[in-house]
Amino acid sequence: xxxxxxxxxxxxxxxxxxxxxxxxxxxxxxxxxxxxxxxxxxxxxxxxxxxxxxxxxxxxxxxxxxxxxxxxxxxxxxxxxxxxxxxxxxxxxxxxxxxxxxxxxxxxxxxxxxxxxxxxxxxxxxxxxxxxxxxxxxxxxxxxxxxxxxxxxxxxxxxxxxxxxxxxxxxxxxxxxxxxxxxxxxxxxxxxxxxxxxxxxxxxxxxxxxxxxxxxxxxxxxxxxxxxxxxxxxxxxxxxxxxxxxxxxxxxxxxxxxxxxxxxxxxxxxxxxxxxxxxxxxxxxxxxxxxxxxxxxxxxxxxxxxxxxx
Amino acid sequence: xxxxxxxxxxxxxxxxxxxxxxxxxxxxxxxxxxxxxxxxxxxxxxxxxxxxxxxxxxxxxxxxxxxxxxxxxxxxxxxxxxxxxxxxxxxxxxxxxxxxxxxxxxxxxxxxxxxxxxxxxxxxxxxxxxxxxxxxxxxxxxxxxxxxxxxxxxxxxxxxxxxxxxxxxxxxxxxxxxxxxxxxxxxxxxxxxxxxxxxxxxxxxxxxxxxxxxxxxxxxxxxxxxxxxxxxxxxxxxxxxxxxxxxxxxxxxxxxxxxxxxxxxxxxxxxxxxxxxxxxxxxxxxxxxxxxxxxxxxxxxxxxxxxxxxxx
Numbered sequence: 212x213x214x215x216x217x218x219x220x221x222x223x224x225x226x227x228x229x230x231x232x233x234x235x236x237x238x239x240x241x242x243x244x245x246x247x248x249x250x251x252x253x254x255x256x257x258x259x260x261x262x263x264x265x266x267x268x269x270x271x272x273x274x275x276x277x278x279x280x281x282x283x284x285x286x287x288x289x290x291x292x293x294x295x296x297x298x299x300x301x302x303x304x305x306x307x308x309x310x311x312x313x314x315x316x317x318x319x320x321x322x323x324x325x326x327x328x329x330x331x332x333x334x335x336x337x338x339x340x341x342x343x344x345x346x347x348x349x350x351x352x353x354x355x356x357x358x359x360x361x362x363x364x365x366x367x368x369x370x371x372x373x374x375x376x377x378x379x380x381x382x383x384x385x386x387x388x389x390x391x392x393x394x395x396x397x398x399x400x401x402x403x404x405x406x407x408x409x410x411x412x413x414x415x416x417x418x419x420x421x422x423x424x425x426x427x428x429x430x431x432x433x434x435x436x437x438x439x440x441x442x443x444x445x446x447x448x449x450x451x452x453x454x455x456x457x458x459x460x461x462x463x464x465x466x467x468x469x470x471x472x473x474x475x476x477x478x479x480x481x482x483x484x485x486x487x488x489x490x491x492x493x494x495x496x497x498x499x500x501x502x503x504x505x506x507x508x509x510x511x512x513x514x515x516x517x518x519x520x521x
Numbered sequence: 522x523x524x525x526x527x528x529x530x531x532x533x534x535x536x537x538x539x540x541x542x543x544x545x546x547x548x549x550x551x552x553x554x555x556x557x558x559x560x561x562x563x564x565x566x567x568x569x570x571x572x573x574x575x576x577x578x579x580x581x582x583x584x585x586x587x588x589x590x591x592x593x594x595x596x597x598x599x600x601x602x603x604x605x606x607x608x609x610x611x612x613x614x615x616x617x618x619x620x621x622x623x624x625x626x627x628x629x630x631x632x633x634x635x636x637x638x639x640x641x642x643x644x645x646x647x648x649x650x651x652x653x654x655x656x657x658x659x660x661x662x663x664x665x666x667x668x669x670x671x672x673x674x675x676x677x678x679x680x681x682x683x684x685x686x687x688x689x690x691x692x693x694x695x696x697x698x699x700x701x702x703x704x705x706x707x708x709x710x711x712x713x714x715x716x717x718x719x720x721x722x723x724x725x726x727x728x729x730x731x732x733x734x735x736x737x738x739x740x741x742x743x744x745x746x747x748x749x750x751x752x753x754x755x756x757x758x759x760x761x762x763x764x765x766x767x768x769x770x771x772x773x774x775x776x777x778x779x780x781x782x783x784x785x786x787x788x789x790x791x792x793x794x795x796x797x798x799x800x801x802x803x804x805x806x807x808x809x810x811x812x813x814x815x816x817x818x819x820x821x822x823x824x825x826x827x828x829x830x831x832x833x
Contacts, residue, residue, distance in 0.1 A: 287661075290661045300653050309531060
């Protein structure tokens with residue numbers, strides 16, 4: 212793995228009028244990483260992505276892709292990038308295949324075989340010669356991925372890639388991105404406002420709010436709670452009696468019955484054996500105990516200081 | 522660059538509407554020529570010699586009129602000289618031959634301009650409204666090349682229409698009138714001398730002079746597309762300008778500065794006929810004015826297209 216970052220943003224600022232839409236953004240992404248770009252709508256994710264691919268000019272600072280400046284060495288820098296910016300809008304009046312031919316012609320070295328390879332990769336063999344007009348949203352999304360991968364980019368940029376995909380499609384995309392980073396060493400930058408999506412997809416996450424970078428952290432930081440108090444669930448026979456018994460104990464907070472009939476509560480780790488012992492003494496049969504991982508959503512709200520969006 | 526033009530061509534010719542326009546072009550030529558042929562058939566009577574003799578007598582009579590305009594006098598004299606030459610050397614007038622229809626068809630060049638505007642208005646602005654511009658501009662081809670490739674593709678498309686006009690009008694008139702006068706020369710008076718010129722060469726000269734106005738309007742359409750990024754606006758505006766321009770020109774003709782207007786210079790055939798829009802205008806003057814407009818329009822398109830953020 213090379214030590215040089217695939218993409219590096221240095222003090223990137225975008226000013227429109229008198230307002231800094233993006234304010235002094237600095238971060239790097241090394242090779243092979245899936246990097247998440249997280250923030251509420253209007254935080255500046257799309258603007259940043261558009262600056263990375265050269266669709267929007269940079270007011271201050273610079274963006275380097277494999278060491279090439281996107282502004283001054285556009286053609287050399289963009290050569291390494293495959294992207295979907297928001298919805299993958301294709302030429303509806305052309306077939307999927309001709310859309311790919313169109314983009315293949317714009318980069319040297321993309322052969323007919325490569326087009327076929329990418330088509331089978333995204334499983335569009337059966338409909339590739341149909342007009343894009345007839346495609347479903349999921350098929351368009353897959354064609355979008357195909358055009359982004361056509362020229363074997365080192366950096367794949369996906370702006371809200373799960374928009375309009377069904378759960379099956381989202382899972383496919385996720386698996387596919389993992390596959391690409393592992394086998395081809397591709398680097399992925401993906402933006403989303405869906406926190407749960409990022410949790411399953413990314414290695415590291417940057418949190419953006421009102422154009423400012425709040426934090427860049429490995430995903431584990433968000434998913435594994437650092438606090439001593441954690442939320443647990445217990446699956447028990449006769450949950451009502453179990454809860455009655457637990458109410459007599461000290462150190463249990465937020466005791467409630469979840470919709471699935473599980474007992475949910477927050478407590479210290481050290482108290483769990485005591486709770487179980489108490490329940491067994493009361494002849495309550497226990498089928499399972501599990502820790503509820505704090506969701507990215509909770510963590511996100513914690514970091515950004517709660518519900519202020521945009 | 523070649524690949525970029527191929528791409529633009531693919532986007533033009535793989536659409537039904539393009540072929541509808543080319544078909545319409547052919548249909549208009551066929552319809553126009555057929556009507557002309559049909560009317561000409563009933564009017565034809567005594568043959569071309571007597572018709573020419575009659576015409577010559579008419580011009581001679583006009584010449585005897587007192588206080589004759591100098592320009593008109595020259596025109597009458599030229600016609601008389603040409604007709605005399607034709608009668609003397611037994612050279613058929615274009616009347617009643619395929620060339621009449623073919624030459625008349627050249628005036629349908631305005632349709633080439635309109636149809637090219639329709640495609641040109643969408644080729645750039647359409648990418649913005651469909652959002653495809655984003656995927657187009659994130660390739661290793663800078664925006665200047667993209668703009669240029671679209672421009673070249675438009676010029677090629679107008680050539681396709683022009684060839685349609687040429688081929689259809691030659692074939693149809695050949696079929697209607699017969700091909701026997703295909704090598705008929707064009708007789709004209711140049712510097713007091715009667716010369717025989719190639720009819721075909723003259724036709725293409727007219728085509729290309731008309732083509733200059735097509736190029737100017739395509740340039741305007743590109744400029745509007747680049748500024749407003751809306752197909753409807755650029756097509757509407759450009760065709761509006763095309764028609765309003767001539768009306769405006771009539772109103773403004775009395776002002777001397779009107780000769781600097783674009784519309785006063787787009788029609789270069791005015792010099793072929795020897796009747797410029799205003800006295801003192803020359804071919805080189807018009808070319809100069811056109812070049813300035815051309816550069817300014819292209820500069821605006823270029824700046825607007827390469828500098829502005831893409832937020833589509």
